[in-house]
Amino acid sequence: MDFDLSEEQSMLRDSLDRLLADTYGFEDRKGFMATPEGWSTDIWRQLAEMGLMALPFAEADGGIGGGPVETMIVMESLGKALALEPYFATVVLGGGFLRLGGSAAQKADLVPQVADGSLRLAFAHTERHSRFDLAHVATTATRDGDGWVLSGSKSVVQHGDCADRIFVTARTSGGTTDENGIGIFLVDTGAEGVSRRGYATQDGLRAAELTLDKVRVPAGAVFGDPENGLPLARRVVDQAIAALAAESLGVMGAMHALTVDYMKVRKQFGVPIGSFQVLQHKAVDMYVAIEQARSITLYATMMADSEDDAERARAMHAAKAEIGRGGRVVGENAIQIHGGVGMTMEYAVGHYFKRMTMIDVAFGNADHHLRELARAGGLFSAAA
Amino acid sequence: MDLRFTDEENAFREEVRSFFRDNLPDDIRAKMIDGEHLDKPDFVRWTKILNAHGWGVPHWPEEHGGTGWGPMKQYIFLEELQKYPAPQPLAFGVNMVGPVIYTFGNQAQKQRFLPAIANLDDWWCQGFSEPGSGSDLASLKTRAVRDGDHYVVNGQKTWTTLAQYADWIFCLVRTDTAAKKQEGISFLLIDMKTPGIEVRPIVTIDGGREINEVFLTDVRVPVENLVGEENKGWDYAKFLLGNERTNIARIGVSKQRVARIRELAALEMAGGRPLIEDERFREKLATIEIDLKALEMTQLRVVAADAKRGNTGKPDPASSILKIKGSEIQQATTHLLMEVMGPYAAPYLPEHDARWNEPSEVPEYAPVAAPNYFNNRKVSIYGGSNEIQKNIIAKAVLGL
Numbered sequence: 001m002d003f004d005l006s007e008e009q010s011m012l013r014d015s016l017d018r019l020l021a022d023t024y025g026f027e028d029r030k031g032f033m034a035t036p037e038g039w040s041t042d043i044w045r046q047l048a049e050m051g052l053m054a055l056p057f058a059e060a061d062g063g064i065g066g067g068p069v070e071t072m073i074v075m076e077s078l079g080k081a082l083a084l085e086p087y088f089a090t091v092v093l094g095g096g097f098l099r100l101g102g103s104a105a106q107k108a109d110l111v112p113q114v115a116d117g118s119l120r121l122a123f124a125h126t127e128r129h130s131r132f133d134l135a136h137v138a139t140t141a142t143r144d145g146d147g148w149v150l151s152g153s154k155s156v157v158q159h160g161d162c163a164d165r166i167f168v169t170a171r172t173s174g175g176t177t178d179e180n181g182i183g184i185f186l187v188d189t190g191a192e193g194v195s196r197r198g199y200a201t202q203d204g205l206r207a208a209e210l211t212l213d214k215v216r217v218p219a220g221a222v223f224g225d226p227e228n229g230l231p232l233a234r235r236v237v238d239q240a241i242a243a244l245a246a247e248s249l250g251v252m253g254a255m256h257a258l259t260v261d262y263m264k265v266r267k268q269f270g271v272p273i274g275s276f277q278v279l280q281h282k283a284v285d286m287y288v289a290i291e292q293a294r295s296i297t298l299y300a301t302m303m304a305d306s307e308d309d310a311e312r313a314r315a316m317h318a319a320k321a322e323i324g325r326g327g328r329v330v331g332e333n334a335i336q337i338h339g340g341v342g343m344t345m346e347y348a349v350g351h352y353f354k355r356m357t358m359i360d361v362a363f364g365n366a367d368h369h370l371r372e373l374a375r376a377g378g379l380f381s382a383a384a
Numbered sequence: 385m386d387l388r389f390t391d392e393e394n395a396f397r398e399e400v401r402s403f404f405r406d407n408l409p410d411d412i413r414a415k416m417i418d419g420e421h422l423d424k425p426d427f428v429r430w431t432k433i434l435n436a437h438g439w440g441v442p443h444w445p446e447e448h449g450g451t452g453w454g455p456m457k458q459y460i461f462l463e464e465l466q467k468y469p470a471p472q473p474l475a476f477g478v479n480m481v482g483p484v485i486y487t488f489g490n491q492a493q494k495q496r497f498l499p500a501i502a503n504l505d506d507w508w509c510q511g512f513s514e515p516g517s518g519s520d521l522a523s524l525k526t527r528a529v530r531d532g533d534h535y536v537v538n539g540q541k542t543w544t545t546l547a548q549y550a551d552w553i554f555c556l557v558r559t560d561t562a563a564k565k566q567e568g569i570s571f572l573l574i575d576m577k578t579p580g581i582e583v584r585p586i587v588t589i590d591g592g593r594e595i596n597e598v599f600l601t602d603v604r605v606p607v608e609n610l611v612g613e614e615n616k617g618w619d620y621a622k623f624l625l626g627n628e629r630t631n632i633a634r635i636g637v638s639k640q641r642v643a644r645i646r647e648l649a650a651l652e653m654a655g656g657r658p659l660i661e662d663e664r665f666r667e668k669l670a671t672i673e674i675d676l677k678a679l680e681m682t683q684l685r686v687v688a689a690d691a692k693r694g695n696t697g698k699p700d701p702a703s704s705i706l707k708i709k710g711s712e713i714q715q716a717t718t719h720l721l722m723e724v725m726g727p728y729a730a731p732y733l734p735e736h737d738a739r740w741n742e743p744s745e746v747p748e749y750a751p752v753a754a755p756n757y758f759n760n761r762k763v764s765i766y767g768g769s770n771e772i773q774k775n776i777i778a779k780a781v782l783g784l
Binding site for chain 1: 385387643646663666667670675676677678680681682684685688692708709774775778781782783784
């Protein structure tokens with residue numbers, strides 16, 4: 001067993017960290033947030049030049065051939081910088097559908113555009129009352145000649161406001177919560193009948209409400225089996241959960257570093273507050289939570305590629321539940337130890353806390369995944 | 385990064401499993417599964433079987449009977465031992481005093497003591513804690529005064545686990561009262577048959593008799609039983625306490641208990657269904673499992689790092705995490721196992737009551753559950769309490 005990064009992987013981490021250290025200060029980030037996009041098109045271009053957009057795609061498809069470990073590295077670094085760019089939406093989610101569900105023709109058409117940073121993608125699945133259930137799909141897709149006509153509404157589509165095309169779950173048959181009869185369609189956001197309302201999310205990222213009113217899509221917009229697309233969506237989301245877990249490591253690690261540094265310089269009663277045992281133990285609780293989160297993230301990363309749907313899903317339930325729980329321990333203690341300054345918009349720690357909190361509500365919160373893991377029979381039900 | 389076990393490691397795991405299957409006496413395994421206390425002959429019998437196979441002290445240097453396994457194999461061996469479950473070799477000998485003797489002892493001490501530890505011909509107990517010296521161990525007061533070829537030892541040790549079985553006790557004693565408290569301590573090996581030693585039991589809240597007070601009154605100890613140098617005992621004690629990196633989390637113990645919870649919760653009914661089908665119960669179990677899986681990966685990170693740089697025997701700050709989370713998980717599993725029993729957690733039946741002839745409604749697995757929960761409160765106290773572990777991390781890792 002080897003937990004160390006290869007030389008190439010270490011270089012990837014170092015070069016990305018260096019880029020972000022140079023470009024992604026707290027004030028820089030505020031400036032990016034204030035642009036019309038809500039993120040930096042210049043950084044986006046630099047990430048593409050580094051090859052990050054091409055990273056997870058097979059070399060045969062025009063990619064670099066990275067796997068879950070490479071994605072973990074990138075997401076942790078982006079988390080540490082609290083980056084706003086639509087990497088997760090485009091490369092992890094959109095790229096996931098391309099990699100895992102795309103036909104040769106679809107890959108040939110789209111991977112190069114993602115790889116060079118010119119095409120932005122998103123994934124629309126949430127609907128009113130679907131909560132965290134991917135199978136809850138009321139949006140409809142009806143056959144129309146060779147193509148399909150889509151109608152319905154999707155909510156909280158991360159970076160859906162800037163996406164050129166959006167993967168959408170839509171029902172081709174059956175009732176709203178049936179697992180069968182769900183198709184995955186790639187919708188061009190310029191198509192007739194597509195309307196979007198973009199907004200900021202609590203963590204300073206962007207999302208959109210998406211309405212599809214009799215939107216015609218061609219046959220080539222279908223990814224996988226239009227009657228049974230849910231397994232594909234679940235695979236993509238499982239890999240996305242591993243990526244979010246990695247991002248959360250960056251977010252938690254940054255909060256912890258800020259907090260421990262602050263404990264060494266902030267003085268009260270004539271001494272650094274880090275000399276108080278009650279605060280030391282809180283800082284250790286944060287440290288333990290982060291190390292446990294790192295361990296479960298490594299496990300999830302190891303399982304992200306697994307062809308065993310049930311085992312892979314159990315690993316992701318465990319990871320998402322653990323980072324949700326641990327993230328709250330780290331975030332709430334970070335604010336508490338900072339005291340009043342932790343409450344201010346002008347200080348970084350609160351922004352990390354908000355990102356961590358929003359990671360929990362994406363793709364199922366800690367409670368949701370704990371329940372799903374319990375229903376699936378737990379983690380150690382097999383020989384283990 | 386490659387987080388898979390190698391083929392060789394998987395084959396080794398199978399070898400270890402089948403050895404336990406073929407060689408652990410059934411009656412000992414039954415006691416382990418039921419969570420009953422083992423008697424001295426159980427330990428001795430099993431240790432001699434392991435030792436005859438060359439596995440009595442796998443982690444020791446090969447010249448002293450070790451196997452030469454790397455850290456990963458050591459870990460696999462222990463995990464499988466705990467999961468089977470088989471008794472672990474007595475820690476006071478093989479994990480505590482043994483490594484101190486082969487690292488700091490002289491040739492005569494190595495010859496006299498090491499083989500007898502490996503074969504459990506000598507039963508060792510640990511004389512560290514005193515009534516006034518718990519977490520602040522260096523404040524210990526037991527005195528050893530040189531008198532010719534002997535030290536004369538006076539004082540009291542406490543929480544001495546299984547001292548009632550012991551042939552020998554390793555003691556921290558004060559040999560210099562003028563020096564700084566850490567610098568006046570020596571490490572003495574004392575024969576329990578020496579006149580002046582009295583062992584008195586302390587009954588723990590589970591009703592068990594595991595721990596003792598040990599009184600030492602004018603106990604004459606030959607100077608050749610001093611380990612290393614006089615007044616350097618604190619260094620050896622720190623070495624001893626920091627030595628436990630592959631075992632402190634007890635991953636295999638918790639895995640075995642999780643399996644036991646699942647098994648027994650399928651037998652107990654709640655609301656007309658097996659308890660294991662109760663959603664709230666399953667979520668509690670899943671919560672523990674997630675923590676345990678994360679800790680297993682943390683443990684493997686520590687083991688893999690050891691394997692890479694060579695096991696230097698230096699305490700790793702990560703071992704403090706293993707202690708904190710490992711103890712919390714052990715306690716959570718013993719609590720949940722007790723919860724499985726419902727009202728049958730209540731009957732206190734330490735021994736079979738021969739006056740009752742009718743079959744009992746109390747499931748035979750129920751009466752040990754609450755005592756095991758009570759007993760396991762100790763795991764966050766011993767070996768450096770979890771609060772002390774947090775102090776260590778705050779200082780050594782966070783620089784506070």
